[in-house]
Amino acid sequence: MTSGQRATPPAESAASCRVRSATADDLDAVVALHARCFPSPLPEAYLRRELVENPLTQYWVAETMASTTNEASEESPVEVSLLAPARSTTRSADEHGATVIGYLSTWWLVDEAHISAIAVYPAHRRRGTARALVAALIAEARRRNMVLVTLEVREGNTAALRLYRGLGLSLVGRRAGYYQDTGEDALILTLQLPVLASG
Numbered sequence: 001m002t003s004g005q006r007a008t009p010p011a012e013s014a015a016s017c018r019v020r021s022a023t024a025d026d027l028d029a030v031v032a033l034h035a036r037c038f039p040s041p042l043p044e045a046y047l048r049r050e051l052v053e054n055p056l057t058q059y060w061v062a063e064t065m066a067s068t069t070n071e072a073s074e075e076s077p078v079e080v081s082l083l084a085p086a087r088s089t090t091r092s093a094d095e096h097g098a099t100v101i102g103y104l105s106t107w108w109l110v111d112e113a114h115i116s117a118i119a120v121y122p123a124h125r126r127r128g129t130a131r132a133l134v135a136a137l138i139a140e141a142r143r144r145n146m147v148l149v150t151l152e153v154r155e156g157n158t159a160a161l162r163l164y165r166g167l168g169l170s171l172v173g174r175r176a177g178y179y180q181d182t183g184e185d186a187l188i189l190t191l192q193l194p195v196l197a198s199g
């Protein structure tokens with residue numbers, strides 16, 4: 001991923017978290033979040049390839065200030081280490097002790113933005129963090145003239161389904177037995193983006 005592709009400016013969300021494009025410095029935070037929030041953790045090597053090397057992916061992180069991270073620390077001891085001074089100091093929020101509480105990953109597939117994962121630490125849920133992450137993705141997809149946002153979600157994932165439906169995504173299909181760990185079906189949701197006139 002080139003620096004040009006990660007040029008999305010940071011945005012303040014209604015939930016007083018900050019959403020920004022992720023960098024290689026966020027790998028540990030993304031690995032920890034994924035391990036905490038999903039039943040089948042992905043290997044760090046996979047996430048490193050996705051975050052750092054794959055030019056077709058983009059990750060966003062939502063971060064909040066250290067003073068509000070006690071709950072996150074209780075939920076995940078790994079998060080505590082993210083506050084250590086040794087972590088990157090290239091972003092002003094980090095210099096003030098920001099810590100990552102959520103992330104979203106996307107594959108850019110021709111004219112389609114495919115959301116591959118989204119997660120928020122349990123202690124920080126229901127504060128609009130995921131909504132802010134998806135909104136950042138949709139804004140960037142519009143900026144890139146993508147025509148579609150797509151994703152798969154477990155049929156039983158009520159929280160995610162309500163999140164996506166609330167952001168305008170609609171059910172368009174189903175993949176039977178898609179999730180190998182439980183055999184659960186995946187629902188396919190999409191959001192059609194308006195095609196902007198060029199020039």
Ligand SMILES: CC(C)(COP(=O)(O)OP(=O)(O)OC[C@H]1O[C@@H](n2cnc3c(N)ncnc32)[C@H](O)[C@@H]1OP(=O)(O)O)[C@@H](O)C(=O)NCCC(=O)NCCS
Nearest residue numbers: 037118119120125126127128129130131153159160162163
């Ligand atoms: C799904 C997930 C990312 C939502 O994160 P979040 O930051 O709590 O979501 P938000 O606060 O932005 O919620 C936005 C809306 O989604 C819906 N929603 C979120 N969590 C919900 C829940 N537990 N029950 C019902 N609706 C929920 C609500 O409509 C909510 O709006 P409201 O709070 O104004 O009612 C989070 O629960 C999570 O990390 N889950 C584990 C990982 C996962 O399942 N990821 C999705 C894979 S596709």
